[in-house]
Amino acid sequence: MTFHDMLRAFNPMTGIAKPMKLLGSTRSPYVRRVAVSLNLMGLDWELDQVAVFDDPESVRRYNPLLRIPTLLLDDGEALVESYAILDALDEMAGDRRLIPASGKARRDVMRATAMATGAMDRTIWAVYEPRFRPKEKVEESWIAHNRERALGGMQYLDGLAAEAGDGWLVGDTMSQADISAVCGFTFARLAHPPMKVREACPALAALAERCEATEAFSSTFPQF
Numbered sequence: 001m002t003f004h005d006m007l008r009a010f011n012p013m014t015g016i017a018k019p020m021k022l023l024g025s026t027r028s029p030y031v032r033r034v035a036v037s038l039n040l041m042g043l044d045w046e047l048d049q050v051a052v053f054d055d056p057e058s059v060r061r062y063n064p065l066l067r068i069p070t071l072l073l074d075d076g077e078a079l080v081e082s083y084a085i086l087d088a089l090d091e092m093a094g095d096r097r098l099i100p101a102s103g104k105a106r107r108d109v110m111r112a113t114a115m116a117t118g119a120m121d122r123t124i125w126a127v128y129e130p131r132f133r134p135k136e137k138v139e140e141s142w143i144a145h146n147r148e149r150a151l152g153g154m155q156y157l158d159g160l161a162a163e164a165g166d167g168w169l170v171g172d173t174m175s176q177a178d179i180s181a182v183c184g185f186t187f188a189r190l191a192h193p194p195m196k197v198r199e200a201c202p203a204l205a206a207l208a209e210r211c212e213a214t215e216a217f218s219s220t221f222p223q224f
């Protein structure tokens with residue numbers, strides 16, 4: 001073991017001896033918000049690129065929901081669902097946590113973050129419809145229904161971004177709200193062009209551009 005490996009093997013913030021393994025692909029906005037958060041928290045982690053649709057068995061033994069993200073701690077303990085993973089990571093991160101621990105500050109970050117993940121859910125439903133149904137069964141009105149509502153969430157975040165100017169969606173520092181909003185925005189922009197999210201949400205687009213230029217985000221940028 002080299003000196004570098006030894007340094008890498010022990011993370012004093014967590015007491016965890018090996019890098020955490022994030023199962024998934026950063027094409028998933030849920031995986032990506034966990035990946036960006038791990039970067040910003042300075043935690044030791046690596047991506048285990050799994051194709052959950054083509055190879056669901058790679059996930060089953062850790063997560064019977066067969067979903068990504070799934071995060072493996074060094075002892076094999078598996079964490080599932082991005083909100084629960086991020087909750088555990090916040091606890092490990094100490095003062096680098098990304099959601100305030102309590103009170104109004106917490107509620108405000110949670111509300112904006114929930115808006116972002118709700119918009120992700122709706123965007124995903126619009127994206128999955130033509131992907132998983134035979135052409136003649138694709139329900140265009142269901143795609144439009146979800147697109148419109150995803151855009152509602154994105155426009156709420158756009159309003160916060162317009163108020164924030166060069167600042168952050170909630171409070172004075174970057175939080176999980178910014179991370180999730182940017183991951184949701186970039187996913188919608190790349191995976192569902194008919195949403196025209198950049199045109200509809202110019203202030204959120206500016207926030208995304210600012211964040212995507214940083215290493216924590218750019219190192220996880222999804223390829224579509």
Ligand SMILES: N[C@@H](CCC(=O)N[C@@H](CS)C(=O)NCC(=O)O)C(=O)O
Nearest residue numbers: 028030052066067068069081082083
């Ligand atoms: N609520 C979940 C959503 C995760 C999710 O939907 N992941 C998708 C990829 S974007 C997935 O694993 N899909 C596999 C499937 O639907 O079978 C979370 O926040 O982690």
